[in-house]
Amino acid sequence: MSTLIIEPNLPRPDDFYQTLTDLHRDLSDEQSMDVNARLILLLSNHIGDQAVLEQAMAIAREHIPAAE
Amino acid sequence: MFKTYTFPEFDYVRSADQDTAQPVKHPVVIVGAGPMGMTAAVDLAQQGVPVVILDDNNTVSVGSRAVCYAKRFLDISDRLGVGQRIVDKGVTWNIGKVFLEEDHIYSFNMLPEEHHRRPGFINLQQYYLEEYYVDRINSLDTADLRWKNKLVNVEQQGDSVLLSIETPEGPYQLEAQYVIACDGANSKVRAMCGLESKGQIFQDRFLIADVIMDPKKFPPERWFWFNPPFHSGQSTLLHRQADNVWRIDFDLGWDADPEEEKKPENIIPRVKAFLGDDVEFDLEWASVYTFTCRRMDEFRQGNIFFAGDAAHQVSPFGARGANSGIEDTDNLCWKLKMVLDGKAPVTLLDSYSPERTFAADENILNSTRSTDFITPKNHVSRVFRDAVLNLSRNYTFARPLVNSGRLSVPPFLTESALNTADTEMFNCKVVPGAPCTDGSIVYNAEDDFLLSNLGNQFNGLLFVESHTDLTADILQGLTELAVQDVPVKTFVVASHEMELNLPEGSEMVIDKYGVVKERLDAQRGTFYLTRPDQLVTARMRRFDKEQIVAAQNKALGK
Numbered sequence: 001m002s003t004l005i006i007e008p009n010l011p012r013p014d015d016f017y018q019t020l021t022d023l024h025r026d027l028s029d030e031q032s033m034d035v036n037a038r039l040i041l042l043l044s045n046h047i048g049d050q051a052v053l054e055q056a057m058a059i060a061r062e063h064i065p066a067a068e
Numbered sequence: 069m070f071k072t073y074t075f076p077e078f079d080y081v082r083s084a085d086q087d088t089a090q091p092v093k094h095p096v097v098i099v100g101a102g103p104m105g106m107t108a109a110v111d112l113a114q115q116g117v118p119v120v121i122l123d124d125n126n127t128v129s130v131g132s133r134a135v136c137y138a139k140r141f142l143d144i145s146d147r148l149g150v151g152q153r154i155v156d157k158g159v160t161w162n163i164g165k166v167f168l169e170e171d172h173i174y175s176f177n178m179l180p181e182e183h184h185r186r187p188g189f190i191n192l193q194q195y196y197l198e199e200y201y202v203d204r205i206n207s208l209d210t211a212d213l214r215w216k217n218k219l220v221n222v223e224q225q226g227d228s229v230l231l232s233i234e235t236p237e238g239p240y241q242l243e244a245q246y247v248i249a250c251d252g253a254n255s256k257v258r259a260m261c262g263l264e265s266k267g268q269i270f271q272d273r274f275l276i277a278d279v280i281m282d283p284k285k286f287p288p289e290r291w292f293w294f295n296p297p298f299h300s301g302q303s304t305l306l307h308r309q310a311d312n313v314w315r316i317d318f319d320l321g322w323d324a325d326p327e328e329e330k331k332p333e334n335i336i337p338r339v340k341a342f343l344g345d346d347v348e349f350d351l352e353w354a355s356v357y358t359f360t361c362r363r364m365d366e367f368r369q370g371n372i373f374f375a376g377d378a379a380h381q382v383s384p385f386g387a388r389g390a391n392s393g394i395e396d397t398d399n400l401c402w403k404l405k406m407v408l409d410g411k412a413p414v415t416l417l418d419s420y421s422p423e424r425t426f427a428a429d430e431n432i433l434n435s436t437r438s439t440d441f442i443t444p445k446n447h448v449s450r451v452f453r454d455a456v457l458n459l460s461r462n463y464t465f466a467r468p469l470v471n472s473g474r475l476s477v478p479p480f481l482t483e484s485a486l487n488t489a490d491t492e493m494f495n496c497k498v499v500p501g502a503p504c505t506d507g508s509i510v511y512n513a514e515d516d517f518l519l520s521n522l523g524n525q526f527n528g529l530l531f532v533e534s535h536t537d538l539t540a541d542i543l544q545g546l547t548e549l550a551v552q553d554v555p556v557k558t559f560v561v562a563s564h565e566m567e568l569n570l571p572e573g574s575e576m577v578i579d580k581y582g583v584v585k586e587r588l589d590a591q592r593g594t595f596y597l598t599r600p601d602q603l604v605t606a607r608m609r610r611f612d613k614e615q616i617v618a619a620q621n622k623a624l625g626k
Contacts, residue, residue: 033448037455045465 004055070352071280072311073195078126078202080216085120086240094120095408097231097244099219099257102129103194104376104393105250106201110148111401113211115524117408120242121211122233124218128198131278131353135191135307135315136290136387138476139179140503142186143602144398147523151186153200158190159308164290166472168457170297174467178475183508183583185517189387189475191288191309193278197390222247222260224370246404247372248397255378261369267362268436270383271322272443275356276315277335281349283312292472294442294457298341303442305385305472313352316342317384319443326356359383361436363428367421373400380428382435385442385473392431395478396424402524402600406624411554416625423481430479441471478503481603488597488606488619496589500605504529504598505587509561510578518577518584521559522602526620528558529596530611531585535568537592545613547571556597556620561585599623 010016023039024032044053085092096112098105101123112119137145137154145151166174178188205211220239221232231242249257258265291306293299305317318338320329328334335354343349363380367373376393400420406412444450459466481487481501488500498505506519521527528549532538538560549556550573558574561584568576579585588596588607597606597619606619 033451034455037451038459041452041455041459041466041469042463 002049002052004052004059006059071350072313072352073193075127075130075195076199076202078213078215080126080236081214082235082237083212083214083240085242086235086237091230091241091243093228093243093245094118095245096120096248096404097122097229097242097246098248098250099231100249100251100378101125101198101202101213101215102250102252102376103134103197103201103390104378104397105248106198106205107144107148107394108248108250108375108397108401109211109213110150110201110204110208111397112405113205113208114149115401115405116210117405118210119212120244121205121213122217122219122231123213123215126215128202129194131194131355133194134197134390135193135309136391136475137190137192137197138387138391139184139186139188140476140478141391141394142190143503143506143519144394146185146520147602148204150200150204154192154197155186155190157196157200157310158192159288159310160187160190161288161290161308162188164292164472164475166470167291167293167296168461169295171461173457173460174470181583183581184506185520186506189290191307191315193309193311193313194390196310219251219256219260222257222372224372227371229371245371245408248400249372249374249378250376250393250397251378253377253381255374257372258364258374258378261372263364263369263374265362265364265379265381267360267381267432269360270358270439270443272439273320273322273324273326273329273356273358274384275318275320275324275329275335275338275354277318277339277354278309278313278315278352279339279349280311280313280352281343281347283308285343285347286314290475294472296342299338303472304342320356324356329356330354359439361432361439363425363432365425367396367424367428368417373417373420375400375424379424380432382431383439385438386431386435386475387473388431388435388476391476392427392479395427398601399423403625405600406554412624413626419484419486419625423484423486426481426483427479431476434474438471438473442473486599486605486623486625488622490607492609494589494607496587498588498604500607502604504596504602504604505584507579507584507587508581509584510565510580511575515580516577518559519602521577522598524600526554526556526600526623527598528556528616529561529584529588529590529598530558531561531563531579531588531590531592531594532566532568533563533592535566538568538570542611543569543571545611545616546574548613549616550574552617554620554624556616561590597623 096119098121101121109119109121162179164176205213218234223230229244229247288308293304302319307315367379375396382388403416444453456466456469484501560576561579593610595611599605605623
């Protein structure tokens with residue numbers, strides 16, 4: 001089974017981060033949500049591995065207590 | 069009044085069972101003469117099991133209701149002798165198109181392969197389907213369809229069931245060895261047994277309007293619109309049925325008032341907005357509905373079996389209602405026949421509920437996912453849904469995520485206790501627990517189809533490429549299989565025309581295009597065993613009579 005990479009893997013982290021935040025500059029919250037949704041869909045398709053995606057999804061909300 | 073259809077009225081006929089002091093006992097009584105009750109009746113009666121069907125009404129389904137009948141429904145109806153009439157009257161389609169706003173974004177094909185007798189789907193108003201099944205029942209001496217016979221009580225008594233019935237001429241009682249409850253979503257039998265169907269109610273309302281219009285306007289395809297310009301923010305589905313009747317299905321949202329929406333003065337403007345002012349149409353029938361996805365925990369209580377909507381319900385997106393219901397009766401009837409004939413232990417009947425609840429779960433899952441895509445349940449779901457739709461205009465990767473209904477295909481009963489697990493590698497879609505594939509063949513020097521010749525009994529498929537493949541041992545084995553208490557009739561699937569000396573009970577079919585071999589990943593010597601409902605139950609790379617008998621015993625619940 002493939003494993004989600006959780007060690008540093010971006011060759012130029014600062015460039016990536018700036019590109020990501022620039023992507024949302026001047027967008028309303030609603031537009032940002034739409035852009036993020038499209039980005040998640042594009043990246044998920046690129047990864048193409050349900051197990052890896054599920055690991056990422058679990059980590060993405062592990063800090064939020066489970067609903068009662 | 070319908071412009072395109074006249075509803076038959078069937079006569080109540082007094083039965084001799086109403087004049088006896090003691091309730092008369094029947095092997096099988098079916099409650100409800102809807103599509104499922106009637107398929108069960110035909111299936112049993114044509115195999116010689118006498119059946120009584122009780123229905124509290126005296127006509128067919130009012131309103132069109134079920135529309136889409138899938139390939140598997142047609143294959144089963146062929147076995148029941150009704151398939152050709154349904155196909156002749158119905159509208160054949162294979163293509164579904166998805167639109168977003170004004171744009172066509174995606175198409176799918178329900179039958180991308182050739183060499184199947186039946187198409188992916190046909191559309192037909194439910195009343196025609198029921199009428200054809202009534203005719204078929206009336207042609208069978210062993211089926212007794214009793215109109216205006218209303219079931220008012222059921223009581224399990226040891227190994228049989230006592231039914232209390234009201235008729236226009238007063239009450240009477242019947243005893244049944246087995247009861248099949250096909251009395252629909254609000255099943256009274258289920259309520260009388262103190263059982264429930266549990267699941268999820270969807271907070272949404274849909275308007276269905278059947279309209280008559282010129283057939284040149286739309287091709288025979290399934291068209292689905294997300295957020296169409298004529299019905300802003302919602303969805304719309306279009307299907308063509310027989311007699312130039314189109315089914316239009318509008319999502320109205322939860323706040324719509326069903327009584328108001330049902331009025332023609334409110335429906336006609338919606339349809340006009342859709343078709344344009346220049347298209348003439350007549351409104352044939354309309355209804356506003358909500359739906360639930362739910363099922364019973366078990367589809368059996370004692371000697372009572374539940375089938376169709378009585379046992380499980382799905383949303384209409386996916387056409388999984390009637391199409392899964394007929395798979396229930398297809399699954400149950402051969403088992404009842406075997407047990408009633410004393411050829412299988414009564415424990416064979418234990419396999420019905422696990423096999424069909426497994427199938428129901430797959431149908432409910434697919435139907436729920438489609439519904440959640442079509443009408444997103446919260447803001448973020450809608451954001452993702454809209455992102456998928458908008459990306460799918462230009463990016464093919466998003467198109468498989470578009471879900472306007474995953475249309476009915478038979479669930480593969482991979483977990484069934486009746487299956488014999490593969491011990492060798494097979495690389496094809498068909499697996500133990502799946503219906504056998506169809507394919508063009510030559511049989512008795514005529515073009516034919518494989519599925520038209522399978523079923524009602526156990527069948528074998530043995531693949532050969534030369535007469536030398538049939539050794540004396542194999543011929544001896546085929547003979548022995550054919551004369552068992554529960555025979556296996558084997559079709560020797562020849563790769564080309566050849567001279568074969570086959571024993572009684574075996575016949576040759578020619579796999580003219582090689583499609584059967586390919587679809588079953590068969591090689592020289594491969595053997596498939598199918599159940600009386602055409603499901604593959606075991607397969608092996610070399611003919612081994614002992615293994616075949618063991619697999620058949622397993623499939624008989626022994």
